[in-house]
Amino acid sequence: xxxxxxxxxxxxxxxxxxxxxxxxxxxxxxxxxxxxxxxxxxxxxxxxxxxxxxxxxxxxxxxxxxxxxxxxxxxxxxxxxxxxxxxxxxxxxxxxxxxxxxxxxxxxxxxxxxxxxxxxxxxxxxxxxxxxxxxxxxxxxxxxxxxxxxxxxxxxxxxxxxxxxxxxxxxxxxxxxxxxxxxxxxxxxxxxxxxxxxxxxxxxxxxxxxxxxxxxxxxxxxxxxxxxxxxxxxxxxxxxxxxxxxxxxxxxxxxxxxxxxxxxxxxxxxxxxxxxxxxxxxxxxxxxxxxxxxxxxxxxxxxxxxxx
Numbered sequence: 001x002x003x004x005x006x007x008x009x010x011x012x013x014x015x016x017x018x019x020x021x022x023x024x025x026x027x028x029x030x031x032x033x034x035x036x037x038x039x040x041x042x043x044x045x046x047x048x049x050x051x052x053x054x055x056x057x058x059x060x061x062x063x064x065x066x067x068x069x070x071x072x073x074x075x076x077x078x079x080x081x082x083x084x085x086x087x088x089x090x091x092x093x094x095x096x097x098x099x100x101x102x103x104x105x106x107x108x109x110x111x112x113x114x115x116x117x118x119x120x121x122x123x124x125x126x127x128x129x130x131x132x133x134x135x136x137x138x139x140x141x142x143x144x145x146x147x148x149x150x151x152x153x154x155x156x157x158x159x160x161x162x163x164x165x166x167x168x169x170x171x172x173x174x175x176x177x178x179x180x181x182x183x184x185x186x187x188x189x190x191x192x193x194x195x196x197x198x199x200x201x202x203x204x205x206x207x208x209x210x211x212x213x214x215x216x217x218x219x220x221x222x223x224x225x226x227x228x229x230x231x232x233x234x235x236x237x238x239x240x241x242x243x244x245x246x247x248x249x250x251x252x253x254x255x256x257x258x259x260x261x262x263x264x265x266x267x268x269x270x271x272x273x274x275x276x277x278x279x280x281x282x283x284x285x286x287x288x289x290x291x292x293x294x295x296x297x298x299x300x301x302x303x304x305x306x307x308x
Contacts, residue, residue: 096235131180
């Protein structure tokens, strides 16, 4: 399973990067291999200063070794060894009319022995979420529909469960608002009475395969929308909220830094231009206010048309 998952994430990285380069038409992904001192490494790809994408990264990593103290405490084990593999991406478009997107899909194995021959625990995690700066409700509906369809192929209760986890996880509690309009978030998907490890492998990889279906149509619809300096300014204010979440709340960032991952690859998720204005306010009944209102409470995007 580990070897199959490694092949999957490298193939997905190729497909996503090729598609995004085609959309941009100018910028190409820079390729950067790296090794982790404690074991393993990864392949980072970063795109910058394109006609469409201001900055983005699509990273693959496979790391292993002895569990660091902080991670042992989280898993409540005195000692242990691990293997973790995954693909993680964040794309920041130039235009404030095109949303930022994040996704990751990962697999983890935990062992009692240094040779890592006997799996003591294993699980899958991942998800995808959308962060618009100017919101078209139909874009949010589309994003959620794509992932609901893949969830429904693997179980009736998966979409509402993972949608709720996403709404709760990608939330800036110190701001009282969501980072974006959500999507899916799932973690610690272990073998159980209802789902085998093979079942969770199938679900996680299927979710990864539809990522481009969820995002590319939105990019194509919004890339030519006109915008002005004021709207670009608002985008940079909202990017500040994105940075706050990644540095304060994000578990993946913490795991990468605490397991001696490559700092440049971990922090590639941060946007290139960002603002923190003191007590920034938006005009009432503006498009900016419309977005902020949508971020206060979770929305059932699948049933959104019926609610209007």
